[in-house]
Amino acid sequence: KIKEHRSIPPECKPVEESIWNQQFRDPVHGLLLPSLYGPVMTPRPSLLPFPQTQTLIRGLLPKFLLNGSLASHRRLTTVGHTPQPVIGQESVEVLGHSYPRDDFTNITAKILAKVGRNLHNQHHHPLWLIKERIRAHFYSSFITRSGNPLFSVHDNLSPVVSVEQNFDSLLIPPDHPSRNRGDNYYLNRNTMLRAHTSAHQTELVRSGLDAFLLAGDVYRRDEVDASHYPVFHQMEGVRLFSNHELFSKVQRGEELALFEPGGRRTPQKQETHTLEAVKLVEFDLKHTLTRLVTHLFGSGVEVRWVDCYFPFTHPSFEMEVRFQGDWMEVLGCGVMEQKLLNSAGADNKVGWAFGLGLERLAMVLFSIPDIRVFWSQDERFLEQFRVSDIHQPVCFQPLSKYPPLHNDISFWLPDASDRSGPQNFSEKDFYDLVRSVGGDLVEKVTLVDQFTHPK
Numbered sequence: 001k002i003k004e005h006r007s008i009p010p011e012c013k014p015v016e017e018s019i020w021n022q023q024f025r026d027p028v029h030g031l032l033l034p035s036l037y038g039p040v041m042t043p044r045p046s047l048l049p050f051p052q053t054q055t056l057i058r059g060l061l062p063k064f065l066l067n068g069s070l071a072s073h074r075r076l077t078t079v080g081h082t083p084q085p086v087i088g089q090e091s092v093e094v095l096g097h098s099y100p101r102d103d104f105t106n107i108t109a110k111i112l113a114k115v116g117r118n119l120h121n122q123h124h125h126p127l128w129l130i131k132e133r134i135r136a137h138f139y140s141s142f143i144t145r146s147g148n149p150l151f152s153v154h155d156n157l158s159p160v161v162s163v164e165q166n167f168d169s170l171l172i173p174p175d176h177p178s179r180n181r182g183d184n185y186y187l188n189r190n191t192m193l194r195a196h197t198s199a200h201q202t203e204l205v206r207s208g209l210d211a212f213l214l215a216g217d218v219y220r221r222d223e224v225d226a227s228h229y230p231v232f233h234q235m236e237g238v239r240l241f242s243n244h245e246l247f248s249k250v251q252r253g254e255e256l257a258l259f260e261p262g263g264r265r266t267p268q269k270q271e272t273h274t275l276e277a278v279k280l281v282e283f284d285l286k287h288t289l290t291r292l293v294t295h296l297f298g299s300g301v302e303v304r305w306v307d308c309y310f311p312f313t314h315p316s317f318e319m320e321v322r323f324q325g326d327w328m329e330v331l332g333c334g335v336m337e338q339k340l341l342n343s344a345g346a347d348n349k350v351g352w353a354f355g356l357g358l359e360r361l362a363m364v365l366f367s368i369p370d371i372r373v374f375w376s377q378d379e380r381f382l383e384q385f386r387v388s389d390i391h392q393p394v395c396f397q398p399l400s401k402y403p404p405l406h407n408d409i410s411f412w413l414p415d416a417s418d419r420s421g422p423q424n425f426s427e428k429d430f431y432d433l434v435r436s437v438g439g440d441l442v443e444k445v446t447l448v449d450q451f452t453h454p455k
């Protein structure tokens with residue numbers, strides 16, 4: 001038995017009130033319908049539900065969770081709450097293209113409805129504001145000899161990518177756990193919604209770019225809470241250096257080389273790189289990112305570097321920023337794997353890459369307490385970011401006075417003997433189901449209890 005905990009904290013009002021008013025107001029009397037959203041209307045169920053409940057839940061679960069049939073979602077969803085169905089029996093339609101369904105398809109209509117919203121391109125949206133601040137910083141800090149910005153900025157690449165782009169092109173092995181169906185949104189075996197903006201690194205390098213920023217929406221099947229949402233936004237940065245670009249400012253740089261044949265991979269470097277090349281690239285990367293966060297957070301910001309691992313960079317680091325006494329991870333980065341650059345036609349260059357989470361930065365910079373708020377269309381939220389100068393400080397003011405609500409849900413999983421039994425049930429399936437029905441009203445879902453009937 002699994003119970004759901006639903007709570008709406010007082011901070012998340014914009015979404016709460018706007019959806020509340022649009023969806024749950026009695027259209028005839030204009031009253032709020034307490035049975036849909038009242039203070040814990042469902043009593044905490046006893047451990048053993050009534051037999052009819054058991055039958056009902058058993059009947060519904062396989063359709064939702066196992067066949068992924070989205071047609072059935074519509075039956076349970078509040079009218080006006082469901083996006084236009086774009087998921088057919090045979091195919092899934094996204095951004096005007098049709099993708100045949102197969103056994104990997106796990107995209108939900110709710111998630112598809114987010115594709116194309118492009119919050120990062122919506123003028124004066126807080127995510128747009130952060131993107132523009134980062135763009136402005138790079139434009140003014142890195143200028144070529146001809147007076148143009150060194151970094152080009154790309155924010156319109158489709159989030160529908162091939163599995164090859166999202167994983168293979170980044171040297172992520174075929175059996176790597178990050179490919180799990182449980183963690184990603186697949187349109188089918190070959191196509192998915194990008195799980196990170198790194199999915200475009202190779203194609204942009206192949207197109208000849210040496211320095212670029214790339215912003216976009218990314219999709220991961222995730223738990224439900226105030227800081228996790230299955231759609232969020234990332235900004236990727238890549239910079240490549242030729243031998244001349246890296247060493248020209250160094251004393252006797254003409255004697256140094258990027259590559260060494262027969263070298264060894266160590267914790268500090270890749271086999272093909274010289275230590276001096278890697279140290280300079282690493283220094284440039286850390287210096288660039290430290291300047292960026294100083295620009296965003298102010299000169300008092302405390303930063304620390306943590307060693308980590310990504311299949312497409314080595315060495316790899318995470319940057320953490322001290323915020324309200326805690327260290328908060330804001331980005332991953334590293335020296336790009338040479339194999340990736342070689343396959344993208346940049347075999348005479350070395351480079352660094354980083355990927356940062358825009359919501360993370362925005363939540364801290366603007367004191368936004370809940371990630372769902374970014375999807376709010378409530379004017380009272382949006383107008384707070386309509387500043388004439390992108391650098392003007394903004395502090396988000398919560399709008400609602402409603403306290404959080406908790407709801408318990410319990411249900412039976414099918415028998416273990418059933419082919420579609422609990423062994424095929426993943427908690428992520430339930431999170432997606434909750435999102436499909438409850439939408440942005442749901443802040444957090446946690447498993448509070450499990451019970452197996454002894455019979």
Ligand code: PHE
Nearest residue numbers: 196198332333334353354355
């Ligand atoms: N793509 C990584 C992530 O989403 C971040 C990253 C980008 C790491 C670029 C290294 C280089 O976690």
